[in-house]
Amino acid sequence: MRIAALVLACTTLAGCSLEQDASAMAVGEEEAVASVELMSIEELAPLVAAGEVVLIDVRRPDEFAEGRLPGALNAPVETFDPAAIPIEDGRETILYCRSGNRSTRAAEMLAEHLQGKVRHVEGGFVAWQEAGNEVIVSPEG
CATH class of the missing domain: 1.20.5 (Single alpha-helices involved in coiled-coils or other helix-helix interfaces)
Structure with missing residues (x-):
């Protein structure tokens, strides 16, 4: 018993x-869950205008020079180092490329590094430009 x-x-x-x-x-x-989400151009545009995001363009330097979103920094996906991407308090870091494919890969790397949510632009630079938003072009040197 x-x-x-x-x-x-x-x-x-x-x-x-x-x-x-x-x-x-x-x-x-x-x-601590790494995740990647899309952000629409309609959601992004007012954040860019207000300076509330850190934009990372993951296209090649020649593409970046031909046209980019205002205030964007260039970190090509071919040499992308998640540890080098600026993360600021009060400003979300958003990634984009030409159409969304390369930024998906870079966002996955950054999300894994941060163990958090990372968003990238749906439709990329093409969608931004087609919506009639401001594009910055580097002066010819």
Whole structure:
């Protein structure tokens, strides 16, 4: 009888311990989850106008020189280093490329590095330009 009670007590305690461990793991996973989301041009335009975002253009330098979003910095996806991307308090870092393919790859790398959410521009530079938004062109040198 004592043995049966002891086995029952141990089994119950072991079950509780496993449930607590699973709960702790679930909480930890919620705190640090890398994710990538799209941002529409309509959502981005007022943020750019207000200076509330850090824009990272992941296209090649020659593409960047031909036209870019106002205030954008260039970090080509071919040499993209997530640790070198500026992250500022109060300003979200948003990535873009020509159409959204390269910025998806770069956003995945940055999200993994930060263990957080990173957004990139749906339709990229092409969509920005087609919407009639301001484009900065480098002067010919």
